[in-house]
Amino acid sequence: MSGGERALGRTTLARDGFSELGDADRLLTELSDAVGMPREEILVGAASAADPDAALSALARIARRDPAAVGSALRRVGPTLWLLLGASSGFAEFYQRHPEELAELPEPGGALPSGDDLVAELRAAVDADASGFAAHGDESAWVALRVRYRRLLARITAFDLSADDPVAVLPAVAAALADAAGAALEASLCVARTRVAGAAGTGLFPREQVEATRLAIIGMGKAGARELNYVSDVDVIFVGGGTDALLDEIGESRVIDIATRLAVQTMRGISGMEIEPPLWEVDANLRPEGKQGALVRSLDSHLAYYDRWAKSWEFQALLKARPLAGDRMLGAAYVEALQPSVWTSAARENFVDSVQRMRERVTEFIPAEEVPYQLKLGPGGIRDIEFTVQLLQLVHGLADDRIRQRGTLDALEALVAEGYIGRMDAAAFARDYRMLRVLEHRMQLRELRRTHLMPQTPEGLRVLARASRLASDGPGVWALWEGIKREVREIHVRLFYRPLLSAVAALPAEEQQLSTAQAHDRLAAIGFRDPAGALRHIGALTGGISRKASIQRHLMPIMIRWFADGVDPDYGLLAYRRISERLGETPWFLRMLRDSSGAAERLTHVLSGSRYIGELMEWIPESVAWLDSDDQLRPRSGVALQDEARAIQTRHETIGDAMRAVQNLRRRELLRLAFGAILGTLTIEELAEGLTTVSEVTIQATLRAVRREVVPPEDAALDFSVIAMGRFGGGELGFGSDADVLYVYDANGLDPERAHELSRQLVAGLRTYSEDQRVPFDLDADLRPEGRNGPLVRSLDSYAEYYRRWSLSWEAQALLRARGVAGSVNLIRRFMAIADEVRYPAQVQVQDLREIKRIKARVENERLPQGVDRARHVKLGPGGLSDVEWLVQLIQHEHAHALPGLRTSSTLDALEAARAAGLVPDAAAARLAASWRLASRLRSANTLLSGQTSDVLPTDRAKLDGIGRLLEYPARSATLVEEEWLRTARRARRDFEKLFYG
Incomplete structure (x- = not known):
């Protein structure tokens, strides 16, 4: 090859994604010579390989052993070969050991093998007969099984890697991998039967006894849920038994001995160290008593254990159990018998806390240096999604069999369909779960070994990005991982730790589903004075097939309990119904109650404890959202309220519209303070300060609006102020307190009669526009000079003259709590100077x-x-x-x-x-x-x-x-x-x- 041709060739290699151009050029020439194909034909499909350099190196190594096999495969399925070897050095090693298997690679566009196909293929590999015995029981049978399994695994992998959307096909691929694992166990059990059976006197068991022995292999975890990884421990539980005749003949103990031998040999056939490397680890540690327990138990023994001794996590593990291999009838009987225990496990004491703690322990045991890379177990990883979904299923599954699904994605669909999780959260979880699983699959394919750690090198990330096609480069795939991690963790923490889960789990089973008569009696028993009325409210809230009604049905059992714990359950439920109806189809309301860390319980507490709050919330139903945030329950500052009040007045042209908006502001802030008072987030001093601030802002805003209407520009020199008295002046208002005030003006050069008339109109406007029938706001001027017999408003000079000549001791006493709150600051300062002389006299008589x-x-x-x-x-x-x-x-x-x-x-x-x-x-x-x-x-x-x-x-x-x-x-x-x-x-x-x- 000339220098120009070589340069052109290297340009092509670089464009196809090769990094080591010199090595690639040399290996390509070697491969071309070995298989008798032009370089450009060999490279067809190379650009789609995750790691073209690794794929080419593998092809060259295999060709040194069997060039004809490699050449034939390149001509027939070249692009598939590049995909497979570029994504997996593990498959490269397999084909280097068995180059003849290249001939079994499927044509592009092939379908996934069915479960029946997989069983038939693997049984054929060990030459199993109809009675479940393999033709041979030596190691060659296991080698044949493992080679055939990897042939089928290559077919699944080729389908996965060549799919247009790897995220979309993830569920089908994971199901095929689980079916392949089940088929492998089935074939290995056939070999085990042959190994365990022997003629009388050989020390083994007679064939007829082995044949009559029943062994069910129960798939747990991902294998049970048909969502297995490429390389994963396959969690199993073994259940043994025998025909009635066999049990009568040799007894149950002997039957379990045979079943145990079968289980040991089945596991060895999959994961024992033989000539051909193991497939994966068969993990039976989820069995009763774990590693310390018997490997095989009878069905009755299993049931007795779960009935008396099992811990909460063991029922969670059984959530995904299904017959995987062996005796299907026995396996089905095992699963069916334990289902009631699984779905009542959440009623166990502290069940939710134990599941939450178990998830936390998993995280705690991750080495600190691995946490940022841990795709499965770390915060924001696969386990966060799985634990959240399983906890929701277990808590709500007792009363709702529609969410009893094995698979994570199937369970998510059911949970969102029945209203236990919001559509947005479920969609995010499903999307993130699929992408995390695709990343996990590509990482495990790399060396065909079990791993859950993201690559830590730029080259590893680059290959992962190309293999997954979820990002264009290494930094992109890392950014994707970080984004998924944050989103998953946020949803997990919100759903996994919400108090509603613990509350529902603590409900007695009989309270989660009651007949009408039972519900009536139960409502009366827990404190409702009008159970018939309560039932009507519940029916109105939960009736129908809408999503809103569905969520209400989930909320009601525990909210009824919380209402019953309150002061007035009947009123609380009635108010809740009214608020729910006012909010109508508002999407956030029920979602927040269901998903919040405590909003639902807070809502029942405030509604059953306060008619004041219930009546205000009917007018301001959106205030429910505040119960989800401690910050929203804190009083707003006077500056913030003043800014809002001023903005209101700029938006409304008429005084009526402006004052209705200010009135709504006051109601809203009173409600916020009432929440804080009942929920214990405010001290009495903070409450008094907040109520005083709201009253001040209301008076200030009202005075501005009224002055704009009453005082024409030519009379703008008029000064007018409002002086707070009594508990208002002391900043010590409580709910229901009047606002004691004095009104003062200064003519500032205006005609005195004109100034007095304008001031009287200001007072009248203040009193009129501050009125609120819903939450009364009385401006009480009875502490003015001469009390009710005196004029409502006086000039500053009139006050000075009165206090100098006529003031009584009670009037001086009243001034002790005088404080200016609205109007002219200069006038307030002058009035307070007069008040100081009266209330703080140098000589007291x-x-x-x-x-x-x-x-x-x-x-x-x-x-x-x-x-x-x-x-x-x-x-x-x-x-x-x-x-x-x-x-x-x-x-x-x-x-x-x-x-x-x-x-x-x-x-x-x-x-x-x-x-x-x-x-x-x-x-x-x-x-x-x-x-x-x-x-x-x-x-x-x-x-x-x-x-x-x-x-x-x-x-x-x-x-x-x-x-x-x-x-x-x-x-x-x-x-x-x-x-x-x-x-x-x-x-x-x-x-x-x-x-x-x-």
């Missing part, structure tokens, strides 16, 4: 202090509702909110001028400052703070429970228990709640009387 104490006593006598037990009134009763607040305010009024720490509108902050200053003993301060906090929590809990505001601790035991549950007391704690309040209030009252009146 003794008669003023006496007047405050006199008014407190009068309030206790006159303002308590008639017929109410004083001790149960958490606001005005002994030791209640009023006692603590009046005491603190008295101390502030008397000492705040000298002690700046007392100048705060917060009751608890002022109490702490008084304690630090020595004005209140430490122990008394702690008792007073505890009473104030408990009273605040009881007041809010009462509102959340009933949806109505009340300051009275109910006498109804069910309501008291409900309040206790909201405060995280255990169930049936009505007496405990009552006693704790009365005790706490009594201690606080003693401290109050000593400090206030003493």
Whole structure:
């Protein structure tokens, strides 16, 4: 060959994917000379080989042994040969040992062999007769079996490698590999029968006894599911038995001895070290008691073990069991007898936890350096998919036989069809599973050995990319692996660890499927007061054949249990039905409840515990999504709410539309805070701050909108502000609290009458547009000068004049919690300066202090509702909110001028400052703070429970228990709640009387 021809030839080799061009050129010349074919004809199909260099090297080595066989194969099935040898050095070694087998390579476009074809071929290889005995029992039979098996394996591989879409044919290829394994075991058992049988006196068993002995080989794992790898341990369990006549003749023990000999020889025929290398490992360690247990047991012995001793993982292993070889009737009897145990195993105590822990142990035992490359066992690998699917099957399979599938992909289809897993998650799992299995197959083909580690070299990754055709190059196939790994892990963690699985698994079997009468009785037994009504709601939610109804049917058994654990199961279920109907066909709702880490349980908890929440959620059903995220249950900042409120006002042209949107914002944030209160994610201080912030933002947004409507541009100089008073001013609002306010304006040069009229219109607009029939929002101005008899709004000068000349002690006391919240900042600053002179006087008159104490006593006598037990009134009763607040305010009024720490509108902050200053003993301060906090929590809990505001601790035991549950007391704690309040209030009252009146 000339230099130009050689250069052209190397260009062709490079284009076909060869890397070692010099070696390839030399080997190609050698091969061409050996087989008598032109180089270009030999290279037909070389470009499709995963590793053309390895394939050419293999062809040259085989040709040195048998050039005629290689030449014939190249002429007949050249492209197939390049595919096979380019993907597998293991097949190269096989054909080097047996070049005559090249003649058996199938033509392109051939089909996969059927299961029957595989059995017939392998039985023929050992010359088996109709009674199941091979013609020979020596090692030559095993060699013939292994050679024929690899011939058939090459046929399967050729089909796989030449398929247009290797991902699409993966299930068919895996099934053919499992069938081939079963056929190999069948043929090896024929050889085993011949080896074990012998004439009387030889030390072996008589042929007629061997023939009458029954041995079923049960396929487990991937072999049982017909989703086997190219090179994988084949997990089996052996079941022995015999004909009735044989059992009568020699007894069961002797029969099991024969069956054990057959099992040992069958395993040896597949994986013993003979002249021809083993096919794969036959692993019988999943049998009862593992390696320590008997290799073969009778069917009764198996059943007794699983009935008494088996662990949870052993039932999970049986999920894929099927008769693989040997006596099919005995195998079928074994599988059928154990199916009920498999599908009731999830009801065992801590079953879900044990499966989850087992998956974690698998990961823990992977060497750290292998974790990034572990395709099967590592995070995001094949096992994550398999364990997730199996756990879902086992938990839900007791009540639903439609998901009882052996294969992973078949099970995924059933789970999505029945609504146990979302379509998107199932599609991602199925796609990723197929691709992972294709990668696994190509890695195992490389050397025909068991491996699950991704290549760690650039060349290995390049060959894997070409063999799998899932990526164009090595970096591409690694990026694909990393992407699959992240996606699989995310779905696995979300589905595998969701609490709903543990909850469903813990349900008694009889509760998962009940007749109507049984369900009625059961609902009554677990706490529903109207079981007939509950059944109607359940029927409405679960009736029909829609996917929504299907998912509801899966959710209902455990959600009913959770509703029953709540305060008011009947209301909770009714509210859930209404929310479900409001959300209609919304795709995310039921999917989130099914797949979330805790949303379903949280939803039942808040709905059965709070009418306040149930009624709000009917208006804001999309709030269900918040229950899936702790972040969504945290109060939003005032800045974020202000930004949203301002954006609302820019989007709406009319004040009515804008204020309806602001009203919705307020309802939404109140609901968010109610969630946090009931679910225990907020402290009483955080709750008060959140409720105060929502009220401030609502007033600020309303004032902006009303001012835009009321005050014309020529009157823009008018200053107007809203001053928060009472618990609102102190930042201490609870659910159901009014917002106490004062209104102040400054004419700033406008005509005084005009300024007053505009301010009056602003107040009227504020009161009108802040009204909310669903969640009342009362702006209460009763703490203004002269109370209800005084004008609603005053100018700043009028306030200054009034407080200078006419202010009463109670008005100075009220100003202690004054705080500007809306309107002109400059006006607020000037008003607060006036308020400071009144509330923090340099000299306190003794008669003023006496007047405050006199008014407190009068309030206790006159303002308590008639017929109410004083001790149960958490606001005005002994030791209640009023006692603590009046005491603190008295101390502030008397000492705040000298002690700046007392100048705060917060009751608890002022109490702490008084304690630090020595004005209140430490122990008394702690008792007073505890009473104030408990009273605040009881007041809010009462509102959340009933949806109505009340300051009275109910006498109804069910309501008291409900309040206790909201405060995280255990169930049936009505007496405990009552006693704790009365005790706490009594201690606080003693401290109050000593400090206030003493």
